[in-house]
Amino acid sequence: MEELARFGGHLISGEPWFPEEGVCCAEQLSAEFRRQMVELVRAGRTPEELAKEFQPSAQSIRTWVRQADLDDGRRQDGLTSAEKDELARLRRENKILRAEKEILRKCTAAFFARETDLPR
Incomplete structure (x- = not known):
């Protein structure tokens, strides 16, 4: 032993x-x-x-x-260690992408709100 x-x-x-x-x-x-x-x-x-x-x-x-x-x-x-690492990486990436999507959604809403308020 x-x-x-x-x-x-x-x-x-x-x-x-x-x-x-x-x-x-x-x-x-x-x-x-x-x-x-x-x-x-x-x-x-x-x-x-x-x-x-x-x-x-x-x-x-x-x-x-x-x-x-x-x-x-x-x-x-x-899950193997490699699979756990990949899953953690994908979850971090998904979190970032969701945050970016939310930012773009808010910017788009603000842009169109301004466009509709302008006199023609």
């Missing part, structure tokens, strides 16, 4: 695995740390064991494993 070496809060890669103070834990855990947690779960360790040893919650570890399984094609009951 694979073990992670811990020296002063650092993983094998040398990156700190613990979050900085005042910053959201999920955002600060490195992708390498998450990948190593997924590998340990796949090698037979339970998320609960890993949570006690390395501090992220067992549910976070289960979520990372589920997402890794989706990304690797091991399961089909959700």
